Amino acid sequence: MRGQSASRVGQLDVPWARSGVGRAIREVMIRGVFRAITGFYTCARVTGREHLDGLREPVLFVATHASHMDTPMLLAALPPACRRRTVVAAAADYFYASRPLAHAVSLSFGTVPIERGAGVDAGPLPGLLREGWNLVVFAEGTRSRDGSVGRLRAGAAVLAAEYDRPIVPVRISGTYAAMPAGRGWPRRLRVSGLVRRRHPVEIRFGAPIRVRDGETRKQVMERVRLALADDPWAHVASSRPSRSAHSSSVSRE
Numbered sequence: 001m002r003g004q005s006a007s008r009v010g011q012l013d014v015p016w017a018r019s020g021v022g023r024a025i026r027e028v029m030i031r032g033v034f035r036a037i038t039g040f041y042t043c044a045r046v047t048g049r050e051h052l053d054g055l056r057e058p059v060l061f062v063a064t065h066a067s068h069m070d071t072p073m074l075l076a077a078l079p080p081a082c083r084r085r086t087v088v089a090a091a092a093d094y095f096y097a098s099r100p101l102a103h104a105v106s107l108s109f110g111t112v113p114i115e116r117g118a119g120v121d122a123g124p125l126p127g128l129l130r131e132g133w134n135l136v137v138f139a140e141g142t143r144s145r146d147g148s149v150g151r152l153r154a155g156a157a158v159l160a161a162e163y164d165r166p167i168v169p170v171r172i173s174g175t176y177a178a179m180p181a182g183r184g185w186p187r188r189l190r191v192s193g194l195v196r197r198r199h200p201v202e203i204r205f206g207a208p209i210r211v212r213d214g215e216t217r218k219q220v221m222e223r224v225r226l227a228l229a230d231d232p233w234a235h236v237a238s239s240r241p242s243r244s245a246h247s248s249s250v251s252r253e
Helices: 002-010 020-041 070-077 099-109 125-130 155-162 217-228 232-238
Strands: 042-047 060-063 086-091 111-114 134-137 167-173 189-192 195-197 199-205
Touching: 020 042, 020 070, 020 099, 042 070, 060 070, 060 155, 070 086, 070 099, 070 134, 070 167, 070 199, 086 099, 086 125, 099 111, 111 125, 125 134, 125 155, 134 155, 155 167, 155 217, 167 217
Parallel strands: 042 199, 060 134, 060 167, 086 111, 086 134
Antiparallel strands: 167 199, 189 195
């Protein structure tokens, strides 16, 4: 069943969106169109990008998810060279319900279809990781309905262990207020009367997290969850380097 599911989702994929031409078009859209739109409604600040300096790719970006604005703003925050080799996991039942929509989101954001409930390690993402593509995973599986960080699914931990790749936690704050789930277009912040201002947004990259020897996938994702938390002390604690060697596998307990 798992293999059939992966095959079915793989048929929805749009590989040409990852071609040189597709990436060039996407770069123009992200740096031009989407940056202009999000910039009108938000004032973004990127922090922690120093954690990406010298980091050997490919990597897994595990990000919080509260708004459709998260994807373009996260991609815009990445260094250009990294962004051009990055794909985004997207729910097949939502973004690939029709071929025109599938082609549009794949070209615009570099999305790759995954089946909800099957895990990111069950679709085309493992193959792309082997080919050197960075992966963006919204591990909550859906957008938050109140802006808080929900339960994280463990597929990213399985991939990180199997391919010995680091997880970079990404906390995106402020997009929920600008465009929560159920809203079709962003809105400005109403201060008083007719006065409206841009929403403050922060994209915060955390220190890379590697799977430790003997660590279960739940333990890995708990460290990721702490890194995504608002408490900066929890973030520091979760980033401490392991004293043990990195493992190429992770327990599925």
